[in-house]
Amino acid sequence: MARDLRGFLKQLEQRGQLKRISALVDPDLEIAEISNRMLQQGGPALLFENVKGSPYSVAVNTMGTVERICWAMNMEQPEELEALGKKLSMLQQPKPPKKIAQAVEFGKVLFDVLRAKPGRDLFPPCQQVVLHEDELDLNQIPMIRPYCGDAGKIITLGLVITKDCETGTPNVGVYRLQLQSNKTMTVHWLSVRGGARHLRKAAERGKKLEVAIALGVDPLIIMAAATPIPVDLSEWLFAGLYGGSGVNLAKCKTVDLEVPADSEFVLEGTITPGEMLSDGPFGDHMGYYGGVEDSPLVRFHCVTQRKDPIYLTTFSGRPPKEEAMMAIALNRIYTPILRQQVSEIVDFFLPMEALSYKAAIISIDKAYPGQARRAALAFWSALPQFTYTKFVIVVDKSINIRDPRQVVWAITSKVDPVRDVFILPETPFDTLDFASEKIGLGGRMGIDATTKIPPETNHEWGAALESDPDTAAMVDRRWAEYGLANLQLGEVNPNLFGYDMR
Template sequence: MRSLPVFPDLRAFLTHAEGRGDLVHIADPVDLRHEMTAVQLAALRAGGPVLRFNAAQHCGRPAAMPVVANLFGTPDRVAAGLGLSLDQVSAFGEFLAALRSPAPVEGMRDTLSRWPVLRAALQSRPKLLRRGPAQEVSAPLDLSLIPVQTPWPGDAGPLITWPVVVTRPQGSDAGQVARYNLGVYRAQVIGPDRLILRWLAHRGGAAHHRSWARAGEPMPVAIALGADPATLLSAALPLPETVSELSFSGVLRGARAELVAAKTVPLLVPANAEIVLEGWVHPGETAPEGPFGDHTGYYNAVEPFPVMRLSAITHRRDPLYLTTVTGRPPDEPSVIGEVFNTLALPVIRAQIPEVTDLWLPPAACSYRMAVVQIDKRYPGQARRVMLALWGMLAQFSYTKTIIVVDRDIDPRSWDDIAWAMATRMDPARDVMLIDGTPMDYLDFASPREGLAGKMGIDATTKIGAETTRDWGQVMELDPVHATRAEALLRGVLR
């Protein structure tokens, strides 16, 4: 399935990017406060390369290590992180859908034909190492030695933006990696050995935190900085709660995840990460987090979130620090979301077969709005699809608006969408409003924190009991005439 080599660590991926002329070294000093953000966003909006800042500094003081940014700043690099070319992403999505819900095996020939699926299942089992590069150096408990950005002028302070936070539920064993959760939660630096972890209530890390808090026990936490592409993307994917990101990363990587026992907490951590932070979250200990600029294009409100007290920092002998910036799209998360949209479509279609295409407009913060194309066959089908999507994955519970269109409408064309809404939608009949549903705390448009409404717009052709009027006929030219016209004008309109 993979067309690119396995990337066991971040460095292998950077070497691949540099070999393609897709990485640049920036030798000029660039400040971690605000200035680096401007450079990152300028590169991303130009479709530019991975950036390696070799002279990052903080208020005139040189950073202790290079900073890597804009890692997944183009769809091609996101696909490369999956080991694929961009045109292979859709087929890989079909493969992942089959891996999640395999059909019954029929005979030996069928078994052999499914070897890629069986091989992927084996690759999902992590491999435990006695030692790993991530633990070559035991560093002082001083986060100021790590070149953490302060991205926006109104930010409360330094913010770790690409942390892969490793947790497990209370009552589990450190070796039960299938029960681990990996999540990308922003982490605010508030002292040399303290961080605030901002995980929202629906995320796996928050669920694990509640289980330890109920038992009145401190929770072990590890943070991998500069993990390999497969681990980073697995942690960012909205996977079902029953799927371990650590195990799933083996499928994406094309090789088993390599783990090593943490030094001071009962957890296994990515052996090939650049830096690993270890520590504990104690029951009831919180601190005010924020404000920080977020993917909505606004600063979020200050809220209390759990504090992590560090017990160890380990890293490679010559570590790299990986960072990113979130803001109003386009930003790196919105670029990743474009590729994930294609990757997730086969999984969605496996659950809701009448869905033929789906687009999450990046400008709408990726998941706040969805345009869904369906093969409509019966009255009320558009509403059923809306409700199914809202309940399918936790991420879709934050989708405020769903627009459903027919197969003759391109769901990625605003012109097509506007025409369908103008000619196939009656506001009194075809708009469904729901109140009091889950919503991202960062949505300032919602009247209550964590609760908001949903709107579903049925912009499909109305059939059966949906209308009492004869429906209009769409005007179309004979394809023969259209082809003839194109041939006649080909030379004239060059």
């Protein structure tokens, strides 16, 4: 199978997970409305082949289920994502192997790194058609407008590629862009992101920042670009580690940057420091329209593309959305990395309904008083995206953190709000979170829902209720004798907080 968007769409179609739509559809509101209904039902990816105002097809909902994300990453089961996370954790904090088996395992990881190095393509498919500044018209790209209150058309799954003007180190991020004219767009990125840092450095040196936007790439590369883990490796190398082989790159025509050779479209341009335009409002993952912000203006000078390119897109909003499915998959990858950073953590879960990162449930193997609080504080600083997690609930390792019944039981039976709830006021926060009194500053809450030990409490904790093991074993043996073996029982859904993928 080809390592590109087309190969992935072919795989989805072969597995009955792609629906082609030949009816005429409007990229303004209509495509998003159709796609959102499919997302709510866990439906297939969609390929719109007849889009109003554009000669190109639009693919959406390609990563609308965790299953399809696994396929994009050359995996079949979600459990394999955790194995990938273990590999990445070894690279993040390598330790001298103490046993031959550990040395062999680490050697395999280093070999994977060598295999993951990017390749070069001298005749890339993404440059089959080249449109220079006097020919290009961004309106030909079938960008969607998802919500009626949105300010305009947007790009959502584009890889925004920039380079540090001092070190030459590239950054690949997934940022939203708003169409401003037939040759310009604004890019919306947080000040802590790599692209924003590169722009500040360029401004200090009085230079323009070169930018390339790669559209319609292998979804695996999008997953790599969306993985903000603190390892000194490029996103291209991450993508190679994810896929088992290196990503082929191609040099851009007008800027000194490299892009995936199999991209469907590549937009090449520059940002002049200080040149800004109003960006927004747009519907966001919080379930509300965001505000209007002045954002950097990108002026495009060249567009290259494949013949008959396919435009890949998605949109934000209250879960479930594709970004929520991606977050669930990344949750699995993060787990071994988080254990490496915070040794007492046994498992952690980011419920999709909590916007995939606003609330975290972590379980620990509790060994000393105050450990739950320490684990919560360590969690907030472990990875960049956890800076914006508002609520951290810490439970014992015996609790299934993906079962809301067990989590709620732990909170209600083990928590005294005076003793076990702590709040950090006015910490740096997500500017899209309107619940905060001050935009950009917000509080965080930790909840210790573990069993308390002295001196956390001055009284003995009641013994937990458990079945008599001999009686339980006897009932297991006699279950069929009771006539209950084939009884169809209704189940209480244990996945109200998200998806139990175990």
